Amino acid sequence: MAASKVKIVARLRPRLPGEASDDAIRVCHSEPTAVLAESSVNLSRANTTVNNSSSLGSAADSSGNRSGMGGGSFTGIAVNNPRDVTQVFRFPFTSCYDADATQQSIFETDVLPLIDVALGGVTVTIFAYGVTSSGKTHTMQGTPKDPGVIPRVVEALFAKNAASDSAEAAQVTVSYIEIYKDDVYDLLVARENAPKLPVRENDNGMVFVAGLVSSPITSVTDFQTLYDTATARRSVGATLLNRASSRSHAVLTLNIRRVTTEGDRTTVREGKINLVDLAGSENNKLTGNDPSRMAESSAINKSLSVLGQVVHALNIGATRIPYRNAKLTRILQDALGGRSVGLLICNLAPGTKFRQDTLNTLNFAVRTKNIENRPVVNERDIRPPPTAAASAAPALPRIDLAATSQALALKPRPGMRPSLVPRAAPRPSGLGIGGGHRMSVVGTEAAAFVQREKEKVPPGLSEAEIDARISRAVEAEVARRMEEKEKEMAAEREKEREREREAGSSRHRTKSPRHERSPKSKERELPPGLSPLLKRNKDLEDGLQVKLQELERRLERGNREVALPDVLSPVSKKKAGRAYVALARTHSDRGDLQAALDLYRQAETYVPDNIKLKERIIEIEWAVKNGKSFKPSPKKAKKGKERREKRVEDMDVDGPAAHVMSDDQMEVDEVATSLTGRLAGHELTNTGSKRSLLVDDDEMETPAKRPKRGEAGAKKIKKRVVTIESDEEEEEEEDFDPDVAPRKNRRRVAA
Numbered sequence: 091m092a093a094s095k096v097k098i099v100a101r102l103r104p105r106l107p108g109e110a111s112d113d114a115i116r117v118c119h120s121e122p123t124a125v126l127a128e129s130s131v132n133l134s135r136a137n138t139t140v141n142n143s144s145s146l147g148s149a150a151d152s153s154g155n156r157s158g159m160g161g162g163s164f165t166g167i168a169v170n171n172p173r174d175v176t177q178v179f180r181f182p183f184t185s186c187y188d189a190d191a192t193q194q195s196i197f198e199t200d201v202l203p204l205i206d207v208a209l210g211g212v213t214v215t216i217f218a219y220g221v222t223s224s225g226k227t228h229t230m231q232g233t234p235k236d237p238g239v240i241p242r243v244v245e246a247l248f249a250k251n252a253a254s255d256s257a258e259a260a261q262v263t264v265s266y267i268e269i270y271k272d273d274v275y276d277l278l279v280a281r282e283n284a285p286k287l288p289v290r291e292n293d294n295g296m297v298f299v300a301g302l303v304s305s306p307i308t309s310v311t312d313f314q315t316l317y318d319t320a321t322a323r324r325s326v327g328a329t330l331l332n333r334a335s336s337r338s339h340a341v342l343t344l345n346i347r348r349v350t351t352e353g354d355r356t357t358v359r360e361g362k363i364n365l366v367d368l369a370g371s372e373n374n375k376l377t378g379n380d381p382s383r384m385a386e387s388s389a390i391n392k393s394l395s396v397l398g399q400v401v402h403a404l405n406i407g408a409t410r411i412p413y414r415n416a417k418l419t420r421i422l423q424d425a426l427g428g429r430s431v432g433l434l435i436c437n438l439a440p441g442t443k444f445r446q447d448t449l450n451t452l453n454f455a456v457r458t459k460n461i462e463n464r465p466v467v468n469e470r471d472i473r474p475p476p477t478a479a480a481s482a483a484p485a486l487p488r489i490d491l492a493a494t495s496q497a498l499a500l501k502p503r504p505g506m507r508p509s510l511v512p513r514a515a516p517r518p519s520g521l522g523i524g525g526g527h528r529m530s531v532v533g534t535e536a537a538a539f540v541q542r543e544k545e546k547v548p549p550g551l552s553e554a555e556i557d558a559r560i561s562r563a564v565e566a567e568v569a570r571r572m573e574e575k576e577k578e579m580a581a582e583r584e585k586e587r588e589r590e591r592e593a594g595s596s597r598h599r600t601k602s603p604r605h606e607r608s609p610k611s612k613e614r615e616l617p618p619g620l621s622p623l624l625k626r627n628k629d630l631e632d633g634l635q636v637k638l639q640e641l642e643r644r645l646e647r648g649n650r651e652v653a654l655p656d657v658l659s660p661v662s663k664k665k666a667g668r669a670y671v672a673l674a675r676t677h678s679d680r681g682d683l684q685a686a687l688d689l690y691r692q693a694e695t696y697v698p699d700n701i702k703l704k705e706r707i708i709e710i711e712w713a714v715k716n717g718k719s720f721k722p723s724p725k726k727a728k729k730g731k732e733r734r735e736k737r738v739e740d741m742d743v744d745g746p747a748a749h750v751m752s753d754d755q756m757e758v759d760e761v762a763t764s765l766t767g768r769l770a771g772h773e774l775t776n777t778g779s780k781r782s783l784l785v786d787d788d789e790m791e792t793p794a795k796r797p798k799r800g801e802a803g804a805k806k807i808k809k810r811v812v813t814i815e816s817d818e819e820e821e822e823e824e825d826f827d828p829d830v831a832p833r834k835n836r837r838r839v840a841a
């Protein structure tokens with residue numbers, strides 16, 4: 091099949107009771123561009139664009155329109171620039187729905203055509219994206235009186251079944267998962283019995299959730315019963331913005347198997363429809379989240395941020411797409427640059443309060459628009475044609491035969507049933523579970539197993555029943571072998587620990603207790619990005635130890651894609667983000683906008699929720715794309731800013747005012763040095779103070795030269811005066827304001 095771009099539609103929900111009425115966000119249907127200002131921005135051209143030339147165009151009138159500009163017409167979403175009322179951002183969409191749009195119209199226009207695609211053997215993924223309370227669940231699930239996309243898809247599927255020849259009716263099975271705090275749960279299983287399910291990848295690069303129930307349904311009523319029970323299990327909670335806010339991402343999958351006969355050719359097609367209701371990105375200031383909601387919120391925001399990174403990586407043609415950084419993106423891998431046909435419904439909430447979130451959503455949408463998938467038709471010929479009884483057989487619970495066959499490394503042989511799914515070229519993957527142990531058996535052995543199972547099948551069974559039986563047997567066999575392997579690996583790990591204990595006690599006999607854990611041997615095991623940080627810190631704090639163990643576990647599992655932002659504490663992330671912003675700013679001042687953009691994007695990976703940063707990225711992207719220069723808007727004066735001088739002389743390094751480099755400083759230091767090869771920008775300390783890094787290397791205390799924390803004895807450091815800019819506000823989110831210019835050489839050191 092030809093490449094297919096993800097289709098994007100936008101839907102603006104109506105105002106809810108109590109929401110102020112304003113026109114910050116508008117849906118335009120074929121609106122003459124003559125009424126939109128020249129300075130408004132067309133975001134289709136430039137992914138994300140902002141026109142900095144505020145001198146163009148006139149102020150918007152009360153309806154947001156302007157006069158006297160250009161020709162043509164515009165269909166899409168118009169958003170007033172929150173920072174400059176003379177500008178309008180325009181996001182063109184072929185399909186966009188305003189507050190009056192009905193569920194029926196969205197379904198008929200954009201969803202219904204995809205059902206035939208799935209019936210043709212292709213995977214279709216429809217997902218609802220948007221800020222919390224923007225109407226995602228309303229769009230996907232709806233209400234009993236006004237059902238959304240999910241119930242309508244099922245209804246349409248069975249309506250098509252009823253209208254077609256019974257021999258060609260689709261057999262449908264359903265699975266339903268939620269991803270809550272980055273763990274996957276089966277919603278078709280009662281919550282108390284639902285374990286966290288592992289996400290696995292077979293040798294063909296197909297990602298699947300292991301152990302997931304897939305239930306057959308034969309009617310809309312069947313589905314509704316199942317769906318209502320499962321939906322009630324979904325994690326929902328009240329926030330200030332939404333009384334029933336989804337605290338998880340939910341993915342409902344309809345597996346569709348269809349047998350068609352044309353002449354003497356009988357074909358089985360297996361399609362899928364993934365219906366994804368994402369949790370909404372959250373601004374904790376607006377949601378008023380308590381600590382438990384905050385934890386959920388941070389998991390939600392992190393996974394959505396990874397989704398944004400995946401989309402960005404696909405857009406720039408990166409060699410590494412960070413699918414593995416969140417379960418959400420692993421599971422949606424096929425829909426993002428994979429083999430499925432995609433539809434993204436961008437849900438938007440009206441009003442100034444949501445304007446920035448709306449811009450973020452639309453920015454994401456525009457990036458997603460460029461993603462190209464390569465849909466694959468999952469079909470195979472069956473000879474001889476099945477009997478009528480076989481085709482009309484009721485659907486049976488199925489497992490992903492393709493996935494399990496792959497797990498068993500099945501090689502189709504003459505006479506064997508070919509795989510249902512086309513084979514892609516094997517992709518290099520991680521080391522697999524257990525540091526290189528693959529959960530597979532030798533092909534011939536597996537083939538022999540299936541052959542034996544086939545021989546056990548009593549005569550007279552339908553094709554579907556034979557499939558189901560073999561699938562179940564294969565599944566049981568895989569589970570048995572995996573269990574065996576787990577046991578073997580556990581025994582190996584135990585032996586390894588035993589060896590380590592023995593080695594440790596022999597070291598203990600020959601060395602002092604201080605050398606019991608050799609830092610050197612520890613460093614060898616660390617991922618390359620982390621070891622320099624730890625090298626400087628002999629006494630690892632407990633939290634870091636835990637993270638380190640987690641990293642080691644991940645490495646053991648073969649996940650090589652551990653990103654630095656995953657392992658830093660929130661404070662360190664903030665500081666690392668600031669360091670990148672400071673560097674970006676210096677590049678931007680020098681006019682190297684591309685480098686600045688890359689650095690701002692790096693900063694975004696550390697502080698994905700920072701709105702000002704997002705705005706800055708949008709602005710610079712536009713400037714880069716259009717070859718324009720970039721002038722940041724002048725920095726607003728900050729309240730309460732004061733300079734104070736700290737006299738640091740003859741201090742005991744263990745004293746409260748001691749100038750000791752913190753772990754966090756080291757991390758920032760590391761980021762800054764690794765980026766530039768020398769120190770630049772600001773060094774940020776735990777106290778919220780900043781020191782310029784634009785100093786000669788030999789002026790800087792390197793960690794090696796610094797007195798060690800906790801070291802006995804009052805070591806003195808050189809008498810000097812350090813001028814430190816300190817500002818309590820600096821720890822606040824606003825401090826990421828990309829307009830903060832790097833202060834030149836704040837640090838004056840007097841010998």
Ligand SMILES: Nc1ncnc2c1ncn2[C@@H]1O[C@H](COP(=O)(O)OP(=O)(O)OP(=O)(O)O)[C@@H](O)[C@H]1O
Nearest residue numbers: 103104222223224225226227228332335336369370
């Ligand atoms: N098109 C619409 N028509 C009428 N009401 C709507 C519409 N869209 C959303 N709503 C209402 O807005 C509120 C929030 O919608 P919903 O729960 O679907 O948001 P959400 O994006 O799923 O939020 P969260 O991410 O927090 O789960 C609900 O009360 C819902 O009924």
